[in-house]
Amino acid sequence: MAKKLTWDDAEDLGILLSETHPTLDPLALRFTDLHRYVTELPDFAGDPKASNEGKLEAIQMAWHEEVQDRTQG
Numbered sequence: 001m002a003k004k005l006t007w008d009d010a011e012d013l014g015i016l017l018s019e020t021h022p023t024l025d026p027l028a029l030r031f032t033d034l035h036r037y038v039t040e041l042p043d044f045a046g047d048p049k050a051s052n053e054g055k056l057e058a059i060q061m062a063w064h065e066e067v068q069d070r071t072q073g
Contacts, residue, residue: 004045007038007055014062016041018070026063031056 005012017026017037026034034056039048 003043005041005043006046007051007059008046010055010058010062013038013041013044013059014064014066016043017059017063018066022070026060026067029060031060034060 003009003012005016014026020041021037029037031053035048035051038044038051038056038059039046
């Protein structure tokens with residue numbers, strides 16, 4: 001059984017988002033779209049209302065790092 005993720009699991013969420021949306025540039029997304037993408041992940045079990053700018057930014061940066069690793073590695 002997969003681990004249920006929350007807003008505090010930025011690195012794991014970044015990996016999943018990178019795999020789920022491989023053609024998107026995470027730095028070009030609005031936080032409202034990022035919030036939706038996170039809450040739509042099957043393994044996400046956090047409270048949708050518990051996000052904040054800091055948590056979304058951490059997820060965005062983790063996703064960006066995954067994209068960088070994939071495209072430059």
